[in-house]
Amino acid sequence: MRKSASNGIVQNGHKLMRQPVCTSKIEQSPCAENTLNPIRRLVDQLVINPNPDKNLLRLSIGDPSVFGNFNPPPQVLKAVSDNLATTCYGYVPAHGLVSTREAIAKYYNTRSSPLTSSDIYVTSGCSDALRIVMDCLGSEKRNILLPRPGFSLYETVAGNRGIPIKFYDLDPENDWEINLNQLDSLIDENTAAILVTNPSNPCGSAFSVQHQLDILAVAEKHGLPIIADEIYKDMVFEGESKSFGELSENVPVLSCGGLAKRWLVPGWRVGWIIVHDRHNRLSEVRGGLTRLCQVIIGSNVLIQGAVPQILETVPQSFYDDTLKRLKNASEIVYSELKDCPQIRPFKPKGAMYMMVQIKIEEFEDITDDMVFVEKLITEQSVFPLPANIFGIPNYVRLVLTVPEDILREACQRIVEFCQHHSVRVPRKKAKLTAS
Numbered sequence: 001m002r003k004s005a006s007n008g009i010v011q012n013g014h015k016l017m018r019q020p021v022c023t024s025k026i027e028q029s030p031c032a033e034n035t036l037n038p039i040r041r042l043v044d045q046l047v048i049n050p051n052p053d054k055n056l057l058r059l060s061i062g063d064p065s066v067f068g069n070f071n072p073p074p075q076v077l078k079a080v081s082d083n084l085a086t087t088c089y090g091y092v093p094a095h096g097l098v099s100t101r102e103a104i105a106k107y108y109n110t111r112s113s114p115l116t117s118s119d120i121y122v123t124s125g126c127s128d129a130l131r132i133v134m135d136c137l138g139s140e141k142r143n144i145l146l147p148r149p150g151f152s153l154y155e156t157v158a159g160n161r162g163i164p165i166k167f168y169d170l171d172p173e174n175d176w177e178i179n180l181n182q183l184d185s186l187i188d189e190n191t192a193a194i195l196v197t198n199p200s201n202p203c204g205s206a207f208s209v210q211h212q213l214d215i216l217a218v219a220e221k222h223g224l225p226i227i228a229d230e231i232y233k234d235m236v237f238e239g240e241s242k243s244f245g246e247l248s249e250n251v252p253v254l255s256c257g258g259l260a261k262r263w264l265v266p267g268w269r270v271g272w273i274i275v276h277d278r279h280n281r282l283s284e285v286r287g288g289l290t291r292l293c294q295v296i297i298g299s300n301v302l303i304q305g306a307v308p309q310i311l312e313t314v315p316q317s318f319y320d321d322t323l324k325r326l327k328n329a330s331e332i333v334y335s336e337l338k339d340c341p342q343i344r345p346f347k348p349k350g351a352m353y354m355m356v357q358i359k360i361e362e363f364e365d366i367t368d369d370m371v372f373v374e375k376l377i378t379e380q381s382v383f384p385l386p387a388n389i390f391g392i393p394n395y396v397r398l399v400l401t402v403p404e405d406i407l408r409e410a411c412q413r414i415v416e417f418c419q420h421h422s423v424r425v426p427r428k429k430a431k432l433t434a435s
């Protein structure tokens with residue numbers, strides 16, 4: 001490189017003119033600006049300073065693979081390694097391999113809601129399924145009803161798309177059932193769909209069949225479809241687990257699911273949309289789902305190609321064992337926390353979470369769930385998620401896929417923490433007198 005005679009430099013024989021350096025900021029798009037993950041927004045605000053004398057016990061991450069105690073069964077691993085030998089390396093239909101769609105249809109087929117491969121759309125995880133369905137039904141003018149407390153991804157997707165949302169409440173005093181009158185009253189002529197989560201993250205609840213039928217009745221009254229987030233389908237500790245699709249006679253249901261939770265492989269990113277539509281009301285929507293799948297040719301072929309073998313070969317004993325262990329974990333936590341006067345654990349019926357209410361009036365210096373979690377981390381190195389993240393104040397969500405000894409230790413530390421901060425202990429006065 002050498003300086004040229006004029007105002008510039010010569011590089012590889014080309015003359016480059018010197019420009020003043022531009023330092024103005026490049027703007028982000030409204031789409032990027034409005035993409036907010038409420039978990040990140042709140043967790044980033046949290047002051048996380050664990051007590052250096054105690055190991056950090058994380059009860060915050062909804063990923064069953066974190067501790068190595070909930071692993072996929074050997075049949076799942078074998079299905080992928082067998083598929084590796086036979087897989088194609090190319091692009092496959094954007095909404096999934098025919099063999100994969102056939103297998104999912106067969107697996108979830110019921111007499112009341114017969115399914116074929118054309119009712120299935122394979123996606124990149126359940127998150128992608130939810131994104132596609134919300135994108136297909138909602139718009140800037142068409143609102144979607146969401147549960148509160150609810151999984152925060154729904155808000156993220158809606159914010160990114162400019163879809164207006166309205167929240168209906170789940171009632172902790174009533175098994176986290178939906179307040180149906182409120183749900184009914186929130187629906188207007190611009191409502192596109194009701195989204196339900198069953199079993200629930202974060203509540204750990206599972207609706208009774210009667211309640212599911214009552215929800216369907218509200219949707220039917222208004223001619224609305226249901227988006228059913230059923231990623232925890234069949235993860236119910238006792239009794240039956242019915243999908244909204246199999247219970248619905250007249251309401252179109254778009255059920256979103258995937259391999260992440262029941263098969264314990266959240267990182268493998270295979271999900272699906274199952275369309276239940278007995279009166280063919282979703283013919284246009286189906287076209288939209290196909291086109292939206294074509295945007296990224298979603299799910300990776302190696303894993304989706306293994307789905308038929310996974311669904312066929314994993315024995316019932318694996319599912320039963322997972323549920324037994326989750327139920328056992330929930331009983332341990334419940335019995336450890338139930339007698340602590342400052343908090344109130346809610347027994348879960350399914351999924352892999354437990355909600356615990358913080359009785360603010362029982363604490364001397366805890367003003368909300370964020371402060372509770374911050375102090376709990378600082379003093380006891382225990383990290384649950386403040387349920388503010390899910391839209392409900394003064395609860396925390398505990399994850400149950402944690403090894404038993406860690407769960408017990410965490411619960412004991414929580415109880416000690418509550419005792420220490422209780423209004424019943426004149427802590428500060430005692431300190432003042434001493435000094």
Ligand SMILES: Cc1ncc(COP(=O)(O)O)c(C=O)c1O
Pocket residue numbers: 062124125126127128151197200201229231257258259260266269270271
């Ligand atoms: C209720 C709910 N829906 C959807 C998802 C996302 O599932 P996936 O990992 O398959 O995208 C989760 C993950 O935690 C969830 O809890």
